[in-house]
Amino acid sequence: MPVAASARDANELPPLEIRDVPDAVHSLALVLEDLDSPLGEVTHWLVWNLPPDTHRVDALHLPSEGRVGLDAFGKVGYLGPIPPEGCHRYRFRLLALDAELDLAPGATRTQFDAAAEGHVLAEADLTGALCAATPDPDASN
Template structure:
């Protein structure tokens, strides 16, 4: 299974338009080669360089396994969106407080739809998905908060 984006390459720069301070728009994500036994997909966006540890910015599950693109604004009815590390439900794009941060999109192919309602926490999701992951793909990119006038 593979996860790619026409907006940035693996290890490349995520466009600033995807950031929360700008347009807060999920970059286009494309899904390839989902295993045949997959019954649903899940997608997680994590900040790998947060001083708080790994921070979840977005969590969605029960995506149809035949999905080839992901759009945070047009999820199908059966999809569920979890709570991020900031206590909010929905997409929160990268928001590095300063410097360069690496963000990882993790795609999981699951052998079932999860019996978990929208608003569930990352811990609840991890528990529900345990033992159900058939395959995993990652796409990592970095983003830097632009310097503004007056920055030292």
């Protein structure tokens, strides 16, 4: 993961390119989750009802049709990773759905998962790693 994606830095959603979406897709969804959190499943970003012709998503390009849900910390929007220690793997999951989801903005991950169940036609994953900040040994001098 780029350092700028971290909430300790710019907290900026990294650019994501979307290609080869199947023809029968009615909407796309994206989930960013921490695979190594000691807390279990930790969602850092959740968005659904993206048009199937969406080719790029980043900090400046999120289609207006997209609906953004709650992260694991109760906030709506993107919350960049902040591994507390060591290195964590963060997975972006792109879901190609056969329908738009009837969910209001601010829905929880549990509500999203229930609404998407049975509608996933295809899925793609992109995983990156980010490590906890290490103390600068010269900072105390």
